[in-house]
Every structure is written in C-alpha cells, then in structure tokens.
Amino acid sequence: MTSSHNQAGRTYAIEFGGAMVAYAVVLIIAITVLNANPHGAWRPFVAVAPVIPAIFGVLAFVRFLRRMDELQRRIQLEALGLSFAATAILTFAYGFLEFVGFPAVNFVWVFPVMIMIWGLGLAVAARRYA
Amino acid sequence: MNTQPYTRVDPEAPMRNKLHVLRAERGWSQAELADHLGVSRQTINALETGKYDPSLPLAFRISRLFQQPIEAIFQDDESGR
Numbered sequence: 001m002t003s004s005h006n007q008a009g010r011t012y013a014i015e016f017g018g019a020m021v022a023y024a025v026v027l028i029i030a031i032t033v034l035n036a037n038p039h040g041a042w043r044p045f046v047a048v049a050p051v052i053p054a055i056f057g058v059l060a061f062v063r064f065l066r067r068m069d070e071l072q073r074r075i076q077l078e079a080l081g082l083s084f085a086a087t088a089i090l091t092f093a094y095g096f097l098e099f100v101g102f103p104a105v106n107f108v109w110v111f112p113v114m115i116m117i118w119g120l121g122l123a124v125a126a127r128r129y130a
Numbered sequence: 131m132n133t134q135p136y137t138r139v140d141p142e143a144p145m146r147n148k149l150h151v152l153r154a155e156r157g158w159s160q161a162e163l164a165d166h167l168g169v170s171r172q173t174i175n176a177l178e179t180g181k182y183d184p185s186l187p188l189a190f191r192i193s194r195l196f197q198q199p200i201e202a203i204f205q206d207d208e209s210g211r
Binding site: 128 | 164168169170171172173175176181182184185188
C-alpha cells in the first residue's frame with residue numbers, strides 16, 4: 001500500500017470505527033430502555049434507533065470505495081458480487097426449507113452471512129491479482 | 131520474437147508490458163512507482179505480472195511518467211508481432 005492508499009484505509013478505519021462505537025452505544029441504550037419499559041407505542045422507534053449510526057458506517061464504506069484505485073475497486077466488485085449472489089441463494093434455500101418445518105430464523109442473520117461471504121470473496125479475488 | 135501472426139486464444143488474456151523494466155531503469159520500488167501514479171502497490175504488482183490491464187486514464191499516466199507512448203509500454207499480442 002502506498003501512502004495515499006494507507007491514508008484512505010486509515011480514514012476509513014476512523015470513520016467506520018466511530019460509527020460502530022456509536023452503534024454499540026445506541027444499541028446498549030436502546031436495549032436498556034426497552035427492557036425498562038415493556039409498554040409504549042414509541043418502542044419501535046427505540047428498537048430501530050441503532051440503524052442511524054449504522055447508516056454512517058455505510059456512508060464511510062461508500063467513501064472508502066470511492067478513494068480506492070481501479071484494481072482495488074474491481075476486487076471489491078468481485079467480492080460484493082459473490083456475496084450478493086451467494087447470500088440470495090442461501091437465504092432463499094433456507095426460506096424454502098422453512099416451508100417444510102425448519103425453524104424460523106431471524107432476519108438479522110442475513111447480514112453476518114453476507115459479511116462472511118464478502119470476506120471470503122475478498123480473499124479469493126485478491127489472490128487472483130496477487 | 132515470433133514472426134508468425136497469431137490470434138490470442140483468450141480475449142481476456144492480459145497484455146504484456148515492460149513496466150517492470152522501466153521501473154528497474156529508474157531504480158524505483160513498486161511502492162515508489164505506485165506513489166508516482168497514485169495507485170496501490172498491489173495494483174503495480176498486478177500490472178507487472180500481467181494479471182491486470184490498466185484503465186485508459188492510468189495507461190496515459192504511466193505513459194506520461196515514463197515519457198513513452200502507451201504502445202511502447204504495452205504490447206498487444208493480437209497485433210501479431
């Protein structure tokens with residue numbers, strides 16, 4: 001990595017890390033508030049509040065993508081494309097299995113699956129150009 | 131070199147280039163060349179090993195940096211030389 005690309009990675013780490021710290025803080029507050037107040041029409045708003053800092057994490061990633069050079073962007077495209085398609089197939093396959101009695105799984109598990117396949121795709125794509 | 135014209139079997143096969151030679155002439159490391167071109171060292175390595183072909187803007191930056199026309203740096207196998 002060159003200095004300008006190190007800088008891009010550092011900026012991303014700071015921006016994304018900050019968003020994730022904010023996410024953790026809001027999540028803990030939201031859970032505490034929800035547990036202390038079992039009733040109330042406003043509960044859904046508190047429950048989705050951690051999404052707001054998460055959006056800043058997404059924006060940090062988009063800025064990081066824009067600062068990458070063309071090969072790094074291609075590697076990301078291949079990894080994200082793999083993750084997109086494989087997650088679609090996996091979640092559809094499990095959805096079909098739920099029709100025949102497999103236990104229902106919460107939507108929040110979709111994201112970890114996407115991230116894991118993305119990481120795998122990054123390793124595979126980076127090796128292709130190494 | 132091969133005087134027989136031939137067609138590249140794989141249209142996706144990367145071009146050959148003499149980036150490695152030009153860099154060695156100046157005594158630059160991959161990281162130094164990367165800095166001059168504003169790309170990552172990973173990209174320089176992929177270009178030199180022929181695993182990645184540069185975009186036109188990057189090819190022009192390389193051309194300007196080494197003060198040679200693009201076709202003097204990158205060889206198109208399909209032209210059959």
